Amino acid sequence: xxxxxxxxxxxxxxxxxxxxxxxxxxxxxxxxxxxxxxxxxxxxxxxxxxxxxxxxxxxxxxxxxxxxxxxxxxxxxxxxxxxxxxxxxxxxxxxxxxxxxxxxxxxxxxxxxxxxxxxxxxxxxxxxxxxxxxxxxxxxxxxxxxxxxxxxxxxxx
Amino acid sequence: xxxxxxxxxxxxxxxxxxxxxxxxxxxxxxxxxxxxxxxxxxxxxxxxxxxxxxxxxxxxxxxxxxxxxxxxxxxxxxxxxxxxxxxxxxxxxxxxxxxxxxxxxxxxxxxxxxxxxxxxxxxxxxxxxxxxxxxxxxxxxxxxxxxxxxxxxxxxxxxxxxxxxxxxxxxxxxxxxxxxxxxxxxxxxxxxxxxxxxxxxxxxxxxxxxxxxxxxxxxxxxxxxxxxxxxxxxxxxxxxxxxxxxxxxxxxxxxxxxxxxxxxxxxxxxxxxxxxxxxxxxxxxxxxxxxxxxxxxxxxxxxxxxxxxxxxxxxxxxxxxxxxxxxxxxxxxxxxxxxxxxxxxxxxxxxxxxxxxxxxxxxxxxxxxxxxxxxxxxxxxxxxxxxxxxxxxxxxxxxxxxxxxxxxxxxxxxxxxxxxxxxxxxxxxxxxxxxxxxxxxxxxxxxxxxxxxxxxxxxxxxxxxxxxxxxxxxxxxxxxxxxxxxxxxxxxxxxxxxxxxxxxxxxxxxxxxxxxxxxxxxxxxxxxxxxxxxxxxxxxxxxxxxxxxxxxxxxxxxxxxxxxxxxxxxxxxxxxxxxxxxxxxxxxxxxxxxxxxxxxxxxxxxxxxxxxxxxxxxxxxxxxxxxxxxxxxxxxxxxxxxxxxxxxxxxxxxxxxxxxxxxxxxxxxxxxxxxxxxxxxxxxxxxxxxxxxxxxxxxxxxxxxxxxxxxxxxxxxxxxxxxxxxxxxxxxxxxxxxxxxxxxxxxxxxxxxxxxxxxxxxxxxxxxx
Numbered sequence: 033x034x035x036x037x038x039x040x041x042x043x044x045x046x047x048x049x050x051x052x053x054x055x056x057x058x059x060x061x062x063x064x065x066x067x068x069x070x071x072x073x074x075x076x077x078x079x080x081x082x083x084x085x086x087x088x089x090x091x092x093x094x095x096x097x098x099x100x101x102x103x104x105x106x107x108x109x110x111x112x113x114x115x116x117x118x119x120x121x122x123x124x125x126x127x128x129x130x131x132x133x134x135x136x137x138x139x140x141x142x143x144x145x146x147x148x149x150x151x152x153x154x155x156x157x158x159x160x161x162x163x164x165x166x167x168x169x170x171x172x173x174x175x176x177x178x179x180x181x182x183x184x185x186x187x188x189x
Numbered sequence: 190x191x192x193x194x195x196x197x198x199x200x201x202x203x204x205x206x207x208x209x210x211x212x213x214x215x216x217x218x219x220x221x222x223x224x225x226x227x228x229x230x231x232x233x234x235x236x237x238x239x240x241x242x243x244x245x246x247x248x249x250x251x252x253x254x255x256x257x258x259x260x261x262x263x264x265x266x267x268x269x270x271x272x273x274x275x276x277x278x279x280x281x282x283x284x285x286x287x288x289x290x291x292x293x294x295x296x297x298x299x300x301x302x303x304x305x306x307x308x309x310x311x312x313x314x315x316x317x318x319x320x321x322x323x324x325x326x327x328x329x330x331x332x333x334x335x336x337x338x339x340x341x342x343x344x345x346x347x348x349x350x351x352x353x354x355x356x357x358x359x360x361x362x363x364x365x366x367x368x369x370x371x372x373x374x375x376x377x378x379x380x381x382x383x384x385x386x387x388x389x390x391x392x393x394x395x396x397x398x399x400x401x402x403x404x405x406x407x408x409x410x411x412x413x414x415x416x417x418x419x420x421x422x423x424x425x426x427x428x429x430x431x432x433x434x435x436x437x438x439x440x441x442x443x444x445x446x447x448x449x450x451x452x453x454x455x456x457x458x459x460x461x462x463x464x465x466x467x468x469x470x471x472x473x474x475x476x477x478x479x480x481x482x483x484x485x486x487x488x489x490x491x492x493x494x495x496x497x498x499x500x501x502x503x504x505x506x507x508x509x510x511x512x513x514x515x516x517x518x519x520x521x522x523x524x525x526x527x528x529x530x531x532x533x534x535x536x537x538x539x540x541x542x543x544x545x546x547x548x549x550x551x552x553x554x555x556x557x558x559x560x561x562x563x564x565x566x567x568x569x570x571x572x573x574x575x576x577x578x579x580x581x582x583x584x585x586x587x588x589x590x591x592x593x594x595x596x597x598x599x600x601x602x603x604x605x606x607x608x609x610x611x612x613x614x615x616x617x618x619x620x621x622x623x624x625x626x627x628x629x630x631x632x633x634x635x636x637x638x639x640x641x642x643x644x645x646x647x648x649x650x651x652x653x654x655x656x657x658x659x660x661x662x663x664x665x666x667x668x669x670x671x672x673x674x675x676x677x678x679x680x681x682x683x684x685x686x687x688x689x690x691x692x693x694x695x696x697x698x699x700x701x702x703x704x705x706x707x708x709x710x711x712x713x714x715x716x717x718x719x720x721x722x723x724x725x726x727x728x729x730x731x732x733x734x735x736x737x738x739x740x741x742x743x744x745x746x747x748x749x750x751x752x753x754x755x756x757x758x759x760x761x762x763x764x765x766x767x768x769x770x771x772x773x774x775x776x777x778x779x780x781x782x783x784x785x786x787x788x789x790x791x792x793x794x795x796x797x798x799x800x801x802x803x804x805x806x807x808x809x810x811x812x813x814x815x816x817x818x819x820x821x822x823x824x825x826x827x828x829x830x831x832x833x834x835x836x837x838x839x840x841x842x843x844x845x846x847x848x849x850x851x852x853x854x855x856x857x858x859x860x861x862x863x864x865x866x867x868x869x870x871x872x873x874x875x876x877x878x879x880x881x882x883x884x885x886x887x888x889x890x891x892x893x894x895x896x897x898x899x900x901x902x903x904x905x906x907x908x909x910x911x912x913x914x915x916x917x918x919x920x921x922x923x924x925x926x927x928x929x930x931x932x933x934x935x936x937x938x939x940x941x942x943x944x945x946x947x948x949x950x951x952x953x954x955x956x957x958x
Contacts, residue, residue: 074369087346089355089368096357 033079038068042083055086058094062101067170071102099154100169107142107149109188112166113176115152118159127163127176128152134181194260208250208261209237219263220272220301222279222386223338224251227443229347234338236279236301238271239263247271269305276305281312282361283387284333291329292388294401298336319364324354325372326882327379327447329396335389337363341381348444349375350580350600365389374884376573376867379450383433383443394454394879395431399423407794408435410781411449412508412774413871414572415697416440416552417783418449422775422794429453429775429795439553440783446573447883448867448874453775455757455876462758462770463799473762478800482807484767486814488750489524492723502528502716505727506734507699508871509804510779511788512825514701514710515832516808517727523817528721530713531705533735534667534698534865534939536948537675538714540849544842545706548784549662549694552578560588560604560658562621562651562691564682565614566666567597570867570885572696576600590654592617594668594862594950595935596928605650610930611862611950615674616853618681620644624652625688634684640853661691667698668864671736671949680849693843697784699871704782707840708832720744725752727804728771728872730760732944739917739945754804757872770801773873777803778825780833786841788833790826859898861914862929863938863949870939890942892919892955893926893935902955909958912936917945920958 034042045060058080065080066072072095081091095101102110113119113128128150132138135148142149158164161174165184173184190201193211202211207230212219223234232252239250242260247267262268280302287293319332339356342365346352353373357366367373373381382392404423411418418441421433432453434445441449465481466473476484492500503521505514509531518529532538540546548555555561556578568591569576580601583589588604594611609617619637624644626633633639655661663686669678686693697703705711716724717731717740724745735741745751745764753765756773771777776797780790797803805825812820822828866889868880880886892910894902904910908923912934919942926935938949946953 078368087352087355087368088371089357089366090352092368093355093357097359 033076034065034068034083038064039083042080046084054084055090058084058086058091059098062091062095063169066101071105073103099151105142108147110149110151110168112151112153112169114154114156114162114164114166116155118155119162119164122162123177124163127165127181130178130181134185191255191257191259193255193258196261196263202255204255206255208239208241208248208253208255208259211255212250212261212263217263219250220305221251222297222301222336223340225340225343225384227348228340228343228384231339231343234279234336235275236272238268238275240265240267240271273305273307276302277307277311279336280306280310282317282333283336284316286334290331290334290388291391291396292334292385296388297386317361322366323372324367324390325374325378325884326879327393327451328373328382329391329393331389331391332364332366334387335365336387337365338386339365340384340386341365341390344381344384345373345375345378348380348577348580349377350577351375353378354381372884376448376569376885377444377446377577379447380434380444392431394451399425399430404430407792409775409791409794410700410789411441411445412700412781413448413452413874414446414574415699415702415784416572416574417700417781417787417789418445418574419789420445420449422453424795427795429456439551440787441574442578444574444577448573448870448880451879452873452877454878454880455873456773456775458757458876460757460759460876461798461801462755462761462768463801465770465800466762466768468766478802478810481767481769482811482814485752485769485811488752488767489723489725490815492750493524493526496722498525499528500722501526501725502530502713502721502723503725503727504530504533504713504716504729504735505705505710506533506729506871507531507697507702507705509705509728510701510774510777510825511704511708511782511832512779512805512828513727513808514705515708515828516805516812516820517725518708518710519819520808520812520815520817521725523812523815528713528716529710530716531702531710533729534671535675536671536673536715536736536950540676540679541846542842543844543846544840545703545786546695546843547703547786547841548664548696549692549843551785555579555662555694556582558582558587558658558660558662560590560654560661560691562590562592562655562661562663562685564592564618564663564665565669565672565678566591566593566664566696567595567668567864568599568666569597570864571667571698573867575696588654588658590651592621592651594930594933595926604654605647607645607647607651608928608930610856610860610933611668611672612854612856612860614669614672614950615677615681615851616640617648618678618685619851619853620648621651622681622685622688624649625656625685628652628656629688631688634848636848637681637684637851638853655685655689655691658689658691661689662694663689663691664694664696666696668862668949670695670698671864673948673950676849677851680845680851683843683845695784695843700781700783703784703786703841704780704788704833707782707837717741717744720747722748723750723752724748725754726765727754728756730755730872731764733760733869733875733939734871736938736949737947738939739915739947742944754807755872756801757876769807770799771804771807772797772801776801777805779803779805780825780829782833782837786837788829788837790829857932859932859934859953859955861912861946861949861951861953862933862935863943863946864935865939866937869937888924889937889940890921891924892921893924893929894933894955895927895929895931896925898929898931898933899923899925902957904955904957911956911958912943912946913954913956914951915947917947919943919946
């Protein structure tokens with residue numbers, strides 16, 4: 033279900049923990065699975081749970097608790113805008129509004145061409161760079177003024 | 190030891206205690222939901238908040254360790270304000286549908302809301318609604334009522350051994366659920382019903398049938414496995430409505446297996462027979478007791494007069510009480526009949542021990558072992574609660590090793606495992622013995638053939654688990670006891686126990702296996718191999734209770750006279766000549782002696798249904814009708830006192846009476862592994878509809894083998910296969926069981942689909958159907 037590279041990465045995660053505490057690696061394992069497959073289906077969650085050797089429901093608990101795990105298809109680029117207080121005070125809402133207008137979608141929606149998904153995010157621990165935006169859960173963009181957004185979107189084209 | 194003051198009372202508690210433990214020890218009640226003494230501490234309901242001196246805010250009693258000199262106030266203004274606040278939050282999303290809730294009257298939320306809740310709610314917004322989940326045929330859900338205490342989740346993970354339930358999503362969207370498309374399939378799943386402090390998880394079979402305050406609570410003892418779990422049977426209008434555990438730390442703790450909890454459904458089954466019946470000229474006719482008893486008495490006398498006393502055999506299941514078996518034996522000796530047999534599922538009757546075989550120690554002592562070797566057992570299905578106990582012991586450091594003809598998951602860590610073909614179980618045990626002899630530098634006993642070939646690494650690992658352990662045990666399970674070479678397995682296991690100083694134990698197949706031995710109801714051997722003219726059957730059904738059911742059925746059908754003392758009509762109507770309706774455990778007083786040699790007497794919880802009578806009374810009157818002396822008992826206690834006169838302890842012994850020759854045998858070809866599935870083991874569970882809908886019951890209807898064996902046979906999972914044994918045929922769905930050795934065909938025994946097959950461990954042929 034997953035590529036050899038992903039499995040090798042999960043093995044690396046597993047190696048970080050004692051043999052009798054394999055379940056500790058589930059967050060990393062789900063992240064690796066999601067990076068390869070874009071989002072987590074129930075089948076994929078069950079597969080990862082089997083690989084880590086924990087009950088599937090234990091992996092499901094983790095996958096449904098953290099909002100950076102996607103359980104529905106997302107666009108090629110998932111843009112997560114922080115709207116927690118420091119970002120909100122520094123223009124997080126206008127960043128979000130600008131993106132909504134620009135892409136013609138709301139939070140939790142995907143553009144018709146399947147390119148962008150817009151998501152509302154929680155604090156990313158970079159309030160000094162507010163407003164912040166996360167691309168595909170991995171790359172952080174700071175000071176997201178409309179100009180910065182335009183520049184970023186052009187890069188993503 | 191630490192000093193603590195709770196509500197002004199000074200006490201000392203061991204270090205490591207929590208405030209909750211300390212309060213419980215002096216009988217101070219702190220309200221709680223998520224705390225449970227047998228589960229890990231979650232501290233997520235927050236109901237047990239108490240005031241602690243010098244602490245800036247209230248602390249949860251269940252998760253706060255006691256420190257020296259701590260002063261706790263459980264009912265101070267601060268504590269009560271905190272508790273009331275928590276209660277208000279808990280009730281925000283609770284539907285308060287108590288009038289239609291099965292938990293009403295025994296609901297902890299309801300009870301605590303009386304003490305800590307307010308008469309009205311300040312919450313005006315919409316309450317949340319949570320979709321119900323399908324947890325299988327035993328547990329009904331109303332998830333909107335859930336307060337997320339997580340007791341059920343922790344139970345499946347910690348006690349049942351496999352997390353089948355989880356807490357998904359977060360915050361307001363949190364819900365308890367099984368993984369998508371899965372149900373809760375544990376053999377002890379019903380305990381989550383007791384654990385649930387609200388009405389989110391309730392009993393499906395019991396649903397909407399009674400209110401807790403209408404039910405009377407009566408003590409009883411489980412008639413199923415050899416543990417003898419203590420029950421509270423709840424009764425309304427002379428009908429058993431449900432079964433709950435009666436806490437007994439030495440036996441079942443606070444748990445019950447699903448079989449103990451839900452088999453009561455059979456007690457109210459349509460199949461109950463309530464009047465004596467006699468077959469005359471091939472037609473069944475109802476009769477009164479006097480006529481039926483005289484028919485039986487004359488019939489037995491007639492057969493004995495014509496064919497001699499060896500032409501009669503009495504058989505009973507070891508689920509019968511001490512009193513019943515004692516009177517059966519006494520009645521038969523009055524007739525001059527020697528053959529009384531309760532080892533119906535055995536294939537090897539040659540084992541002779543110095544006393545009644547038993548666990549060899551108490552259940553609590555077993556749980557405190559350093560190492561346990563289990564030989565030939567589907568442990569979780571044979572002894573669900575004993576398996577649970579050993580699981581807890583493994584967590585505390587016990588090492589568990591198994592020698593089995595399958596690789597079933599015990600849902601706990603196995604320190605070592607040797608999987609063999611079922612017909613090579615003896616050889617497997619001997620290999621471990623050889624490994625031990627090598628390690629210890631001792632010679633094998635002369636009666637045990639050394640065998641040749643290399644000792645597999647798995648056998649060495651099993652030996653290593655036992656070697657050098659202070660407190661070890663070797664246990665024999667049902668597969669071993671029902672094995673055609675039981676005596677050899679027993680002797681080899683006894684040699685392992687001797688070499689390691691371990692205690693040898695037999696896990697009793699049935700509730701009264703030990704009692705049956707104590708009253709000497711094991712004198713017949715295989716009474717169906719050579720058909721008799723007359724069979725006297727107590728609580729026994731030929732095709733379901735006897736190892737070779739097909740052979741037993743044929744013998745019974747050929748017999749001139751078959752007397753069935755049974756609670757159920759279905760099987761008896763097919764081949765008996767007279768049926769005497771006798772009470773199941775719920776309608777009679779009696780005694781079971783469990784696997785640790787503990788005699789547990791119980792009373793009937795309801796009156797006998799219709800004209801049904803307790804079997805001990807029937808046997809007593811039959812003794813009178815036959816004119817035998819010594820049948821004047823007026824109570825079952827008199828019979829018990831005579832049957833179990835003196836102490837039981839000295840009469841229990843697992844020591845071999847004489848050495849058994851153990852000879853290595855080679856094996857090849859397809860072999861059957863036939864074990865009796867959990868819900869086919871006795872008359873009651875066979876007839877409990879909800880148990881028959883479980884996943885365990887579904888597995889029993891399959892033919893299982895490993896992938897290589899299936900490929901060799903040209904079969905794939907999902908196919909239908911035809912299994913044949915000694916002329917008997919069974920057609921079953923095929924499934925893969927990766928834990929089996931090559932050429933092993935796992936087909937459960939004494940099952941409606943497989944009853945035509947012969948021995949549990951014997952050659953079998955399989956073809957695509």
